[in-house]
Amino acid sequence: MLTLIHAPRSRSTRMLWLLEELGVPYELKIVDIQRGDGRGARDADNPHPYGRVPALLNDGKLVFESVAIMLYLTDTFPKAGLGPAVGDADRGDYLSWLAFYTGGVEPAFAAGFLKMDVPPGAAAWPKQAEAMTLIEDRLKDRPFLLGERFSALDVLYGSTFNFFTMIGALQAPDWLAAYVKRCIDRPAFARAQAKDNG
Ligand SMILES: N[C@@H](CCC(=O)N[C@@H](CS)C(=O)NCC(=O)O)C(=O)O
The missing domain is CATH 1.20.1050.10 (Glutathione S-transferase Yfyf (Class Pi); Chain A, domain 2)
Incomplete structure (x- = not known):
């Protein structure tokens, strides 16, 4: 099962969008983060190595950094056609x-x-x-x-x-x-x- 570590209105919102595009089952785990205006704080429940979002857990395995998560998801679910696979001209x-x-x-x-x-x-x-x-x-x-x-x-x-x-x-x-x-x-x-x- 995929779990997206997410904070509303942040860089993890785009992962939510990608997961919706992929049409695969996932769970959301909402965490607190330190916001640019000083609100919020690092969340002890966030598995991201430096307390940020997005992060993704796949059966307990952690992926972090937006671009890594995108590549990981599009490679894992190639049928959705949202990222060219190895061997594709693109x-x-x-x-x-x-x-x-x-x-x-x-x-x-x-x-x-x-x-x-x-x-x-x-x-x-x-x-x-x-x-x-x-x-x-x-x-x-x-x-x-x-x-x-x-x-x-x-x-x-x-x-x-x-x-x-x-x-x-x-x-x-x-x-x-x-x-x-x-x-x-x-x-x-x-x-x-x-x-x-x-
Ligand atoms: N390069 C990272 C950046 C992640 C990042 O900075 N996320 C912000 C939210 S938009 C965050 O978690 N900030 C909390 C903090 O600065 O502690 C990625 O794209 O995954």
């Missing part, structure tokens, strides 16, 4: 865009939001504008990051840009707003929203 693209999220998008946007002036060559991540250009180029002639097929990548990127827009951290250009709408305009997203509070 596998390399899938892995690249998963890794780029953690290694590029998150640090680039965090640095941008915190107005950190990172000197050129001093960090391994791109600048926020470079990351945006890469994503814009990729979506120029594709509805989703892998082309016509919706995948776990669109759960990851769609939820992130939806969140940034909702909290007012990003004024999404038209192409990005249209992409986010395509991603979240799905029954599984609505189901996940309805279950977010447990």
